[in-house]
Amino acid sequence: MILVPKGDIPSVGFEKLEFIMSSFNLSVLQLAGINLEGWFPRGIFQLKYLRVLDLSRNLNLLGRMVDISGASSLEILRLAYTGISGRIPSSIGNLTQLILLNLCQNNLIGKISSYLDIFDLSSNRLQGQIPMPSSSARILDYSNNLFSSVLPNFTLYLSYTKYLSLSNNNLSGYLPNSICDSYISVLDVSYNNFKGHPPPCLIDNGYMIILNLRENQFEGELPSNISSGCSLQTIDLHGNKIEGQLPRALHNCTALELLDLGRNQITDTFPSWLGTLLNLCVLVLRSNQFHGSIGYLKDGKYGENFPTLQILDLASNNFSGNLHPQWFENLCPYNNTGQIMGHQNVSIARFYQDTVTISYKGSFIKFGRIWTTLTTIDLSDNALEGSIPASIGKLVSLRALNMSHNAFTGEIPPQFSDMTAVESLDLSTNMLSGEIPQELMNLTFLSILNLSENQLEGKIPQSRQFATFQSGSFGGNKGLCGLPLPKQCDAPNTPNDIHMKSSSNSVDIVLFIFVGVAFGMGFATSILMKLDWIKRWFCNVNSANMS
Numbered sequence: 001m002i003l004v005p006k007g008d009i010p011s012v013g014f015e016k017l018e019f020i021m022s023s024f025n026l027s028v029l030q031l032a033g034i035n036l037e038g039w040f041p042r043g044i045f046q047l048k049y050l051r052v053l054d055l056s057r058n059l060n061l062l063g064r065m066v067d068i069s070g071a072s073s074l075e076i077l078r079l080a081y082t083g084i085s086g087r088i089p090s091s092i093g094n095l096t097q098l099i100l101l102n103l104c105q106n107n108l109i110g111k112i113s114s115y116l117d118i119f120d121l122s123s124n125r126l127q128g129q130i131p132m133p134s135s136s137a138r139i140l141d142y143s144n145n146l147f148s149s150v151l152p153n154f155t156l157y158l159s160y161t162k163y164l165s166l167s168n169n170n171l172s173g174y175l176p177n178s179i180c181d182s183y184i185s186v187l188d189v190s191y192n193n194f195k196g197h198p199p200p201c202l203i204d205n206g207y208m209i210i211l212n213l214r215e216n217q218f219e220g221e222l223p224s225n226i227s228s229g230c231s232l233q234t235i236d237l238h239g240n241k242i243e244g245q246l247p248r249a250l251h252n253c254t255a256l257e258l259l260d261l262g263r264n265q266i267t268d269t270f271p272s273w274l275g276t277l278l279n280l281c282v283l284v285l286r287s288n289q290f291h292g293s294i295g296y297l298k299d300g301k302y303g304e305n306f307p308t309l310q311i312l313d314l315a316s317n318n319f320s321g322n323l324h325p326q327w328f329e330n331l332c333p334y335n336n337t338g339q340i341m342g343h344q345n346v347s348i349a350r351f352y353q354d355t356v357t358i359s360y361k362g363s364f365i366k367f368g369r370i371w372t373t374l375t376t377i378d379l380s381d382n383a384l385e386g387s388i389p390a391s392i393g394k395l396v397s398l399r400a401l402n403m404s405h406n407a408f409t410g411e412i413p414p415q416f417s418d419m420t421a422v423e424s425l426d427l428s429t430n431m432l433s434g435e436i437p438q439e440l441m442n443l444t445f446l447s448i449l450n451l452s453e454n455q456l457e458g459k460i461p462q463s464r465q466f467a468t469f470q471s472g473s474f475g476g477n478k479g480l481c482g483l484p485l486p487k488q489c490d491a492p493n494t495p496n497d498i499h500m501k502s503s504s505n506s507v508d509i510v511l512f513i514f515v516g517v518a519f520g521m522g523f524a525t526s527i528l529m530k531l532d533w534i535k536r537w538f539c540n541v542n543s544a545n546m547s
Contacts, residue, residue, distance in 0.1 A: 025049045032078065033057035040084055046070040054078040056102065065108075068092050076100040080120070084108065104141070121145065122165070130166070132157040139351065143167040143188070158182040162348040167191055167212070175199055183207050185348050190214035190236065198237075200225075203253075208232055209349045214260070215239040221247075228252045234354055236260045238284065246271050253277070258354050258370075260284040262313065270294050270319065275306045282311040282356055282370065286378065290317040294379070295327030305330030310372060313358055315380045315402070322386035323379075329391045360400050361424045361448045376400040380426065383407060388427075390415040400424040404450065408432055412451075414439040424448040431455055436480075441466060452476045459489045 026047050032054045040063030044053065050071050055061060056078040064086035068074075074095050080102045088103070088110035099117035108124045119133050120141040127146035132154055140161055147169040151157075155178040158164065165188040172193040179187075180201035186209060187202065194216040200223035202211055214236045221244035222237075230253040242264040250256070256277050262284045269292040274280060283306075294314065306312075309331060357366040359378055367374065375397050385407040392401070393415030400423060408430040416425070417439035425443075428450040435458035436451065446465045450473055457479025460466065471484040481489040 027073075028052040030054040031058070036061045039063040040065070042066050044071075045074075049073055051097075052076045055082060056080040058082050065089050065092075069094050071095070072097070074098055078102045079106065080104045082106060104144075130154070130169075136160055138348070139163040141165045142169065145169055147171060153178075155179050155182060158184060162186065163351055164188070165352075177201070180205060186210040186352050188212040188352065189216065192216055194218060196220075203232060203235070204230060206231055210234045210352050212236040213240065217241060219243070221245075222250075223247065224249055226250060226252050228254075230254075232256055233279075233349070234258045234352075237264065238262045238357075240264055242266060248273060250274070251276055254279075256280055258282040258356070260356065261288065262286040264288055266290065270314075277306075279308060280306060281308050281372075282354075283309060284311070284313040284356065284358070285317065286313045286315040288317055290314070290319060292319065293321035293324075294319050294384070295324050310375045311356060311358065311370070312376070313378045314382070315359065315378045317382055319379070320383040320385070323384060323389050325389035325391040328389055329394065331395060358400075359402060362426070362450075373397070374399060375421075376402075378402040379406070381405040385409065387411075388413055388432075392416070393418040395419060397421050402426040404428040404430070406430055410434070412437055412440075412456075416440060417442045419443065420445070422446055426450040427454070429453040433457070435459075436461055449473045456480050460485065 027049050028051060029044075030052065033056070036055065036058035037060040040061060044050075045066065045068045048070060051073050052075065053071070054076070057080070059081060060083060062083045062085075065079075065084060065088060068089050069091040072095065075097050077098065077100070081104070083106075085107035086109070088108050090110075092098075092101075100120075101118065102120040103124065104120050104122040106124055109126060117137060118139040119137045120139070122141045123144040125146055126142075127148065129149045129151065130142050130147045132151055133140070137157075138160055140163065143165045144167065147166070148171065150166075150171065155176060158179070159182070161182060161184055163186040164184055165186070167188045168191045170192070171189070172195070174196040175189070175194055175198060177199050180199055185207055188210065190212045191214065194213070195218065197220040198213055198218045202208055203223055204226045206227075206229040209231055211232060211234065215238065217240065218237065219241040222242060224247040226247060226249035232253045233255050234257060235253070236258065238260045239262070242261065243266060245268040246261075246266060250259075250271075251273055254277060257279050258281065259274070260282065263286065265288065266285075267289040270290060271285075272295065274283065353368065354370050355366060355368050356370055357364055358376055359365075359380070360376065375395070376399055377392075377395075378400075380402045381404070383406065384403075387410035388403065388408050390413040392398075393413055396418055398419050399421055401419070402424070404426045405428070408427070410432065411434035412427065412432055414437035416422075417437065420443065422443055423445050425446060425448070429452070432451075432454040433456065436456060438461055440446075441461050441464045443465060447468075449465075449469050452472060452474060453476035456474075456477040458481070460474055460480055460482040462483060469484065471486075474480050474485055481487045
């Protein structure tokens with residue numbers, strides 16, 4: 001047995017190690033993640049007693065796999081995340097003892113078959129028909145390849161399979177109902193071109209924990225007869241053609257943590273009844289045809305409080321009416337455990353990692369890991385109106401809030417300054433009025449702000465984070481002034497300004513009086529002079545007549 005937990009072995013050292021290996025009845029060789037360099041050793045598969053070979057996570061290990069049949073005792077083969085390329089040797093199918101094969105993240109091509117317990121071919125460039133190993137395999141991962149077809153009766157090979165991932169391939173056609181005869185707990189066929197109605201048993205078979213049918217062409221309505229035996233923790237049907245209403249029986253899936261039905265054709269009101277699910281962390285309903293108010297049941301009562309909800313995406317629907325402050329008060333304000341959302345309590349599901357794509361900081365971002373500290377609310381592109389509830393400010397762990405493209409009126413709540421963790425705030429394209437609260441300068445993590453296309457007025461705050469925002473954050477508000485906008489604010493009057501203005505006015509008045517008096521005296525003098533001239537003219541005329 002040779003175990004090397006850490007350190008660097010250069011290529012020349014690896015060649016010498018190959019010579020040493022041929023001198024012993026070596027059974028275990030684990031050299032994972034130690035920065036191996038050079039070419040893949042050709043003689044390594046001639047060790048007939050070798051049971052475990054792990055060279056994974058050595059990106060500078062180059063070369064091709066050669067004839068592997070000599071390692072007839074091999075049970076575990078891990079070559080993931082290396083620089084190995086070329087065709088997978090057909091002799092790998094002769095390793096009858098092989099139970100774990102991990103070749104992910106390489107540049108391998110070709111076909112393969114074997115008797116395996118864990119069969120991982122993910123993230124290569126494999127194409128053609130998916131090779132199915134024996135029915136004894138528990139974990140099958142074919143994700144991120146170029147496979148274009150599966151065997152018509154491929155479900156016959158799933159007798160013991162618990163985990164099946166066909167994600168990110170070029171597969172099409174229908175999922176057969178015979179998949180209901182298996183005991184699969186994790187099914188991921190996302191990012192393919194499957195069509196038709198998803199088999200109803202996938203939600204209500206009692207075995208399924210993870211169901212990911214994201215970005216396909218599935219259609220029809222979800223089954224309404226979901227029993228209390230539902231074990232699902234993740235349902236991801238984002239980007240399909242699912243229609244109709246949400247089945248109320250979904251509340252029987254009490255372990256549900258993630259429900260993503262975005263970009264479908266569902267027509268319904270807000271599912272307040274989902275608030276009874278005590279583990280629900282992610283709810284994505286964006287880009288459907290939901291309508292009505294948010295947070296109220298049809299009889300006017302408040303919905304449940306969604307105690308663990310951290311991501312709420314209701315964007316691009318037809319929600320209308322006012323937002324009710326009490327509904328936001330019921331949401332959990334704190335969520336700062338700093339853990340990754342996962343399925344650690346279920347052995348087979350721990351191999352699966354939930355993902356979510358949301359609008360974050362102005363862009364659509366796919367989060368490959370969902371941290372419990374990632375808390376977002378997106379209500380954009382609806383018909384919501386009325387004032388923005390100040391109670392949203394109590395969600396102190398909120399990272400992103402998007403309420404743009406609605407019809408909100410009134411002022412921006414100064415209580416938003418309590419959301420000290422917020423990084424992105426978008427209130428654009430509404431009818432908000434009043435001044436920008438000075439309290440928002442306390443949001444020191446705020447990196448994205450969009451208040452454009454409203455009716456805001458007054459001076460833009462100038463210090464702290466506000467000094468980093470561009471004019472686009474405030475455009476379309478005719479009453480706003482100050483940097484970064486070109487419109488300058490009128491300078492306020494200081495006491496000295498008032499005194500100078502008063503003195504100036506006094507001087508103007510005295511000058512006006514002086515000018516008036518001078519004009520009057522000049523006018524009077526001219527009149528008197530004219531009268532004297534007329535008098536003398538008459539005298540001269542009379543004297544002339546007398547003579």
